[in-house]
Amino acid sequence: xxxxxxxxKIAERIAQELEDGQVVNLGVGIPTLVNAFIENKExxxxxxxxxxxxxxxxxxxxxxxxxxxxSKEPVTITKGASFFSSADSFAMIRGGHVxxxxxxxxxxxxxxxxxxxxxxNQPILGVGGAMDLVVGAKKxxxxxxxxxxxxxxxxxxxxxxxxxxxxxxxxxxxxYAVFSFESGEIxxxxxxxxxxxxxxxxxxxxxxKWREPVD
Amino acid sequence: xxxxxxxxKIAERIAQELEDGQVVNLGVGIPTLVNAFIENKExxxxxxxxxxxxxxxxxxxxxxxxxxxxSKEPVTITKGASFFSSADSFAMIRGGHVxxxxxxxxxxxxxxxxxxxxxxNQPILGVGGAMDLVVGAKKxxxxxxxxxxxxxxxxxxxxxxxxxxxxxxxxxxxxYAVFSFESGEIxxxxxxxxxxxxxxxxxxxxxxKWREPVD
Amino acid sequence: MKQKVLENVRDLISLFKDGQKILVGGFGISGTxxxxxxxxxxxxxxxxxxxxxxLGDYGMGLHQLFIRGQIEKAIGSFFTINREAxxxxxxxxxxxDLLPQGTLAEAIRCGGAGIGGFYTKTAVGTELAKGxxxxxxDGERYIFEKAIKxxxxxxxxxxxxxxxxxxxHMTARNFNPMMATAANIVIAEVDxxxxxxxxxxxxxxxxxxxxxxxIQTAYKxxxxxxxKQ
Amino acid sequence: MKQKVLENVRDLISLFKDGQKILVGGFGISGTxxxxxxxxxxxxxxxxxxxxxxLGDYGMGLHQLFIRGQIEKAIGSFFTINREAxxxxxxxxxxxDLLPQGTLAEAIRCGGAGIGGFYTKTAVGTELAKGxxxxxxDGERYIFEKAIKxxxxxxxxxxxxxxxxxxxHMTARNFNPMMATAANIVIAEVDxxxxxxxxxxxxxxxxxxxxxxxIQTAYKxxxxxxxKQ
Numbered sequence: 001x002x003x004x005x006x007x008x009k010i011a012e013r014i015a016q017e018l019e020d021g022q023v024v025n026l027g028v029g030i031p032t033l034v035n036a037f038i039e040n041k042e043x044x045x046x047x048x049x050x051x052x053x054x055x056x057x058x059x060x061x062x063x064x065x066x067x068x069x070x071s072k073e074p075v076t077i078t079k080g081a082s083f084f085s086s087a088d089s090f091a092m093i094r095g096g097h098v099x100x101x102x103x104x105x106x107x108x109x110x111x112x113x114x115x116x117x118x119x120x121n122q123p124i125l126g127v128g129g130a131m132d133l134v135v136g137a138k139k140x141x142x143x144x145x146x147x148x149x150x151x152x153x154x155x156x157x158x159x160x161x162x163x164x165x166x167x168x169x170x171x172x173x174x175x176y177a178v179f180s181f182e183s184g185e186i187x188x189x190x191x192x193x194x195x196x197x198x199x200x201x202x203x204x205x206x207x208x209k210w211r212e213p214v215d
Numbered sequence: 216x217x218x219x220x221x222x223x224k225i226a227e228r229i230a231q232e233l234e235d236g237q238v239v240n241l242g243v244g245i246p247t248l249v250n251a252f253i254e255n256k257e258x259x260x261x262x263x264x265x266x267x268x269x270x271x272x273x274x275x276x277x278x279x280x281x282x283x284x285x286s287k288e289p290v291t292i293t294k295g296a297s298f299f300s301s302a303d304s305f306a307m308i309r310g311g312h313v314x315x316x317x318x319x320x321x322x323x324x325x326x327x328x329x330x331x332x333x334x335x336n337q338p339i340l341g342v343g344g345a346m347d348l349v350v351g352a353k354k355x356x357x358x359x360x361x362x363x364x365x366x367x368x369x370x371x372x373x374x375x376x377x378x379x380x381x382x383x384x385x386x387x388x389x390x391y392a393v394f395s396f397e398s399g400e401i402x403x404x405x406x407x408x409x410x411x412x413x414x415x416x417x418x419x420x421x422x423x424k425w426r427e428p429v430d
Numbered sequence: 431m432k433q434k435v436l437e438n439v440r441d442l443i444s445l446f447k448d449g450q451k452i453l454v455g456g457f458g459i460s461g462t463x464x465x466x467x468x469x470x471x472x473x474x475x476x477x478x479x480x481x482x483x484x485l486g487d488y489g490m491g492l493h494q495l496f497i498r499g500q501i502e503k504a505i506g507s508f509f510t511i512n513r514e515a516x517x518x519x520x521x522x523x524x525x526x527d528l529l530p531q532g533t534l535a536e537a538i539r540c541g542g543a544g545i546g547g548f549y550t551k552t553a554v555g556t557e558l559a560k561g562x563x564x565x566x567x568d569g570e571r572y573i574f575e576k577a578i579k580x581x582x583x584x585x586x587x588x589x590x591x592x593x594x595x596x597x598x599h600m601t602a603r604n605f606n607p608m609m610a611t612a613a614n615i616v617i618a619e620v621d622x623x624x625x626x627x628x629x630x631x632x633x634x635x636x637x638x639x640x641x642x643x644x645i646q647t648a649y650k651x652x653x654x655x656x657x658k659q
Numbered sequence: 660m661k662q663k664v665l666e667n668v669r670d671l672i673s674l675f676k677d678g679q680k681i682l683v684g685g686f687g688i689s690g691t692x693x694x695x696x697x698x699x700x701x702x703x704x705x706x707x708x709x710x711x712x713x714l715g716d717y718g719m720g721l722h723q724l725f726i727r728g729q730i731e732k733a734i735g736s737f738f739t740i741n742r743e744a745x746x747x748x749x750x751x752x753x754x755x756d757l758l759p760q761g762t763l764a765e766a767i768r769c770g771g772a773g774i775g776g777f778y779t780k781t782a783v784g785t786e787l788a789k790g791x792x793x794x795x796x797d798g799e800r801y802i803f804e805k806a807i808k809x810x811x812x813x814x815x816x817x818x819x820x821x822x823x824x825x826x827x828h829m830t831a832r833n834f835n836p837m838m839a840t841a842a843n844i845v846i847a848e849v850d851x852x853x854x855x856x857x858x859x860x861x862x863x864x865x866x867x868x869x870x871x872x873x874i875q876t877a878y879k880x881x882x883x884x885x886x887k888q
Contacts, residue, residue, distance in 0.1 A: 079627035090761025094544030126739030132761035294856035305532025309773030341510030567775035
């Protein structure tokens with residue numbers, strides 16, 4: 001599967017997790033692709049730089065440098081949208097008013113703590129809204145290909161990349177499987193490829209269990 | 216002189232202190248009377264409850280419960296006025312953006328520290344914006360009749376009423392004289408009645424000196 | 431989709447429970463959600479902790495809840511005008527937490543913004559600083575104040591769209607926008623409800639994410655009063 | 660009456676001095692006061708401490724000041740896109756204070772609001788919390804952040820009236836309203852200047868009290884770019 005296809009597949013699966021009426025913040029990378037799969041759901045997209053209600057991508061005529069998302073890409077707005085300052089935007093995020101944040105991740109440990117803002121032995125010079133979203137959103141969904149290009153698993157027992165916050169994410173959607181984190185434990189919700197859970201466990205070097213269905 | 220005349224005289228004298236372009240907050244009591252004497256100066260009146268740009272008193276037809284000042288009296292607005300929340304209003308006050316606060320006072324000590332929000336041996340159940348204004352305004356002008364009804368001076372060596380804040384006011388305008396406070400000392404700027412400074416000193420039980428003219 | 435606009439205010443009565451902490455918008459009576467307060471009076475819930483600048487005025491608004499003995503504690507800045515409240519406090523029948531008005535406003539804003547507490551210049555060295563931590567920052571004295579949050583916020587706005595975006599009217603804005611951010615459930619009482627898309631996105635003060643329920647006010651404005659219809 | 664609207668931006672050049680702390684509005688290039696930044700470049704002042712989300716973009720805005728070696732320290736949230744800045748930092752030629760974007764925004768707001776500092780949940784337990792005081796409030800961990808203030812703030816708005824009231828344009832609002840409150844001198848660069856009374860009092864975002872000088876921008880918007888005229 002081409003890398004781009006994989007990214008879209010992850011985005012499509014994440015879109016299924018979103019519910020009507022939710023306020024959602026889509027981070028940089030795979031998360032921005034989620035927008036294309038939301039379709040019939042009434043989901044309200046929030047941008048850290050001060051917008052609630054991102055619409056479909058703009059036409060050339062609609063391009064406006066004063067209307068961008070947090071990735072600095074041009075956007076449009078939906079009916080019912082509103083603009084506000086960065087302070088008010090992060091009050092919304094940090095104060096727990098955003099229902100779901102979808103964040104690209106570099107690593108996640110088996111308790112669900114993530115690293116997504118810096119790599120080891122490199123100057124740490126950018127964080128943006130990453131840490132505010134991790135700590136603030138009611139639900140955090142991680143998005144990533146399960147393995148790096150050199151085949152290393154992004155799920156690790158102990159983070160080797162700088163941590164983004166002490167809060168555990170709720171769900172991790174990868175190209176291989178959907179994982180959930182509850183009470184400090186990782187479980188498999190769904191396997192998206194033709195592979196038994198034992199084989200996935202082995203590939204990751206972690207003993208994986210199915211998540212008990214909740215009713 | 217009738218008590219009301221005295222109050223208007225104090226208000227008129229305070230109005231002389233205001234300068235074109237200043238943002239001014241007028242407290243409850245004598246300070247609210249100052250508005251009538253501002254006349255040709257372009258002064259912008261701020262209300263704690265979220266208004267910059269109070270206009271002249273409303274006619275009966277203009278009365279609107281949604282347009283009041285901090286004393287809960289109906290007001291109007293001027294051209295260029297703006298509305299904002301209580302949090303933004305006190306950010307403006309506490310952050311040092313109001314040029315002058317004119318506050319009624321109950322007592323002031325010889326260093327300029329004031330008491331204006333509570334009386335001794337009474338339940339302390341109201342403070343409103345008094346303490347925010349004392350601490351926040353660039354310049355604080357106190358307004359009061361110099362003596363209480365029983366003849367006690369409101370200028371005291373040590374406050375017996377609860378203090379409103381550690382910041383000293385800049386000017387005190389009374390029916391007898393105008394006083395200023397600098398570097399913890401009280402001086403007389405101007406005597407408004409026919410009385411030598413020695414006699415005023417004696418009446419107050421404090422040695423008063425003229426303020427050196429500043430050029 | 432959850433329908434935020436309710437036809438009948440009584441549908442909300444079961445939200446109110448004994449012992450809740452309720453944030454109530456308004457300054458004096460201006461911008462106060464009188465219809466929802468009437469509902470709380472009707473509900474008969476007791477032991478309420480009320481966060482509001484004052485306890486109503488002219489026998490209206492929160493004054494009603496006080497008279498009915500529904501309020502255990504009042505957190506606000508100006509109760510002097512509520513004479514019976516002063517008496518009740520003296521008899522130990524009412525708890526009061528008095529805060530400077532700016533500190534009250536800021537504490538509520540912090541409650542909604544994921545800020546745990548803050549240092550303010552206001553009230554340093556006064557009786558209202560007693561028992562509060564003091565800290566010197568860049569040579570200036572400040573006191574610590576904790577953020578304030580509520581179980582329910584009841585607010586009043588001029589206009590809502592059906593999604594819950596709100597705009598306010600002149601000085602009736604006051605504490606309402608902060609309170610809209612600082613409670614688990616937020617109920618907005620409004621003069622007018624419009625379709626989504628009818629509000630200018632630059633002019634919306636409270637984005638819809640903050641609002642759970644919207645009801646039409648039962649009080650009409652007549653000059654300097656709100657009058658029940 | 661002081662005239663806030665200046666015909667010639669060069670009249671402001673003497674305000675800028677070596678070693679000043681300057682707050683600069685904008686997110687990427689959007690909402691950045693490019694005309695005033697050009698003036699600072701021209702002024703040649705050095706050793707500046709710049710508070711801004713990032714150091715410009717596409718070789719525009721603050722990037723110019725960086726290239727000319729005018730910046731001693733950058734306080735912001737996202738410098739990764741400024742590759743030369745990363746190199747300069749590695750060589751010890753540029754000091755950087757990295758803050759989460761929400762912490763940066765809140766610290767500036769506090770600076771303008773007479774709040775000395777605040778406790779935020781963000782960054783607890785991370786490298787960005789190192790050396791910062793931690794405090795548990797109601798069972799949750801927070802870190803302390805000090806307020807940020809500047810000598811000068813330069814901001815960009817859509818429209819000013821002649822008194823200095825400002826409104827912004829869509830997401831170009833970003834950091835500008837907070838920065839307008841948090842400096843001794845505030846200069847607003849705007850697309851349009853209108854007469855007093857032409858703005859809706861409910862819609863004004865920055866009341867005139869915050870603004871000292873107003874200049875017309877030299878940059879025209881063309882789609883997703885600002886172009887110098």
